[in-house]
Amino acid sequence: MSSKKINIALVGNPNTGKTSLFNQLTGMTQKVGNYPGITVDKKQGGCKLPDGTLAQITDLPGTYSINPNSLDESIVLETLLDTDSKDYPDLVVVVAEVENIKRNLFLFTQVQDLKIPAILVINMADQMERKGISIDLKKLKEALKTEIVLISARKKEGIEDLKQAIVNYQEVPREIPFQISGKIDVAYFNELKNSLKEFPLYKSWLLLTQKQEASFVSKTSRRILASFKKDPKKVKKYQHKETIYRYKFINDILKRTYLVDPSKAKDLRSRLDKVLTHRVFGYVIFTGILLLVFQSVFDWASVPMDWIDGFFSNLSKTVKHSLPEGVLTNLISEGIIPGIGGIVIFIPQIAILFLFVAILEETGYMSRVVFLMDKIMRRYGMSGKSVIPLISGTACAIPAIMATRNIAGWKDRLITILVTPFTTCSARLPVYAIIIALIIPETRVFGLFSLQGLVLMALYILGFAAALLAAYVLNKVLKVESKTFFIVEMPNYKLPSVKNIFFEVVEKTKAFVLGAGKIILAISIVLWFLASNGNRDFKNATQQVTEQFSESEISEEALDQKIASYKLEHSYIGVMGKLIEPAIAPLGYDWKIGIALISSFAAREVFVGTLSTIYSVGSDDEGTIKQRMAAEINPVTQKKRFNFPAGMSLMVFYAFAMQCMGTLAIVKKETKSWKWPMLQLVGMGLLAYVSALITFVLLK
């Protein structure tokens, strides 16, 4: 091979610090892509080895076995079996954790059985002494026929040793200490081996034990494999025997090489779990954490948000005054700058929310939440694991729906996917924030809680309640066959690593800005165009309005405003808004809000950007968007347009409606059908309309 680049795959159980190691090896070179056809993140990065070669490192999803139980785990199987793939590893680095070495070795022996060179990394080695663990490395290396490196990824210890071990990977013995063929039905496995000589025996075995046929295997091979599958009971039995023998082999080795001094073992886990998973305190603490998270997001994000709002408003003004007048200047100052501002403004919220989610996951607390919530979620046709997508959904539904891929049962997963868009995502927050600021007074309840904060919390609860209610209905209605099996590891509690959290937050925020951001910017520009062009009335606006007011005494400034508002009314977008006005007038909206609703069907957050575009085009007053909205008057009632009933109705509409093209696209991808996203679009839309109507009528 001319290229000296080697492919390395990181494989390991969840919670072993595999991602910490990946971050240490690749640093800022890492990229997150997609596996073809599915939305499982593919994390890759480069690493320069001591001998100058470049290694491409792939961080495979965490798994306990090569036999997959969920979508992301099947990536591990596929990567290790598809020898023709460009990502097929030259070397697998199995990452184990010092306390859970037994179960990690189970996975290690499977990888070795596939005849892929494999080395073992034991992470968190710095805690061995404190936990009273001692390992006879020399004996363990001999028994496992591999190279073993002790590291501590968090403290950057042992990373250079690992790099050196990777360089020397070809010296790793190819011997396989545990072989499936020798123990169970020798005749059966010999026949399998001889029928598919081109594959390692264990590869054939893994291929034939999977429910799904591998697409990368030739038809002839598939036919041969099928002939071994004829007795499914036998196959199952042999899988169980394999597991027992594998553990027996590992136990025998560990008895000689791995010692734990129980007197030294400090049990932080059991002390914390006594409280955190308690049948009463556990729920109290979880509720408290949720309140703290949501209150902090709103409090902390408001300062940078005001700042961003002011900054883009000023920038727009500066650009308009300093550039020569013309269409291009208008496009920049009235279309592009407010559009970008509309994206940047919720970076603080998304980042803070993902920061909390990342901390809860990193510490191991999230697994306790899964444990606490499983029974409750099951009543609604979901699983304890659905809690993580539902909480992540409060940042953005797109990564949240991707996070459902570790839910084992298809029905649980489908329901979670379908209801996640009800949770209050950060794109709804700017809509809520601006309406709350307009219609809810800035007072404190009991001198402690801000009333605005409480209303926002009520909207969060409304979102969760809608999600649960929808799940309940879907659970009754959906006829989907799926067998569920629930098993959730309770990892050790850990202090979160700043580096891991940093990458997590940056990655999720970046995905939002680049993914949803593009849509927002494009729509902002289209909207600007639609608002600054129009039919004949639009073009004759100056003449029309001047004639109309020629008799009355009116200042030049007021006349200009009348012209501008006349223009907006007769622009293309004004025509569109007016077209739907009859449909939305019962909800308390006018055609301007109608425009915002139309544009929101691409992405909710466009609401604010749209109104800012509409009002900045419609008047020369360059205050911030909030002031402009507050000044809007309903011409019929002569009251504020954004009064209490209309504002509440609008928030209810936004709480329920499926207004996110990005989410629809991801649901289509995850469910492999347009049926489900269409169901969301129509079902949520109807619910939104009816609920908003009821809200307005009741409050009017």
Added chain:
Amino acid sequence: MSHTVADLHRGEQGTIESLSFDEIPLALMEMGCLPGKQVTLVQAAPMKDPMYIHVNGSHFAIRRETAERILLTKRLCDEF
């Protein structure tokens, strides 16, 4: 009635005799839940569902319906 993991009290231990499933979930065995191994009930959610157990070096949660199918030999110790 046979004695199962679902009958354990919090903090109590037992030894797995067999797994009585129509189709034993492979994942359960791969997590180390194997005959002959000691199992401890660490914590149980309300109505003992799910149950948080410690077996063969692994800590994990399973639902009650699964716990009911993990048969135990006689009780080894009782904290209560």
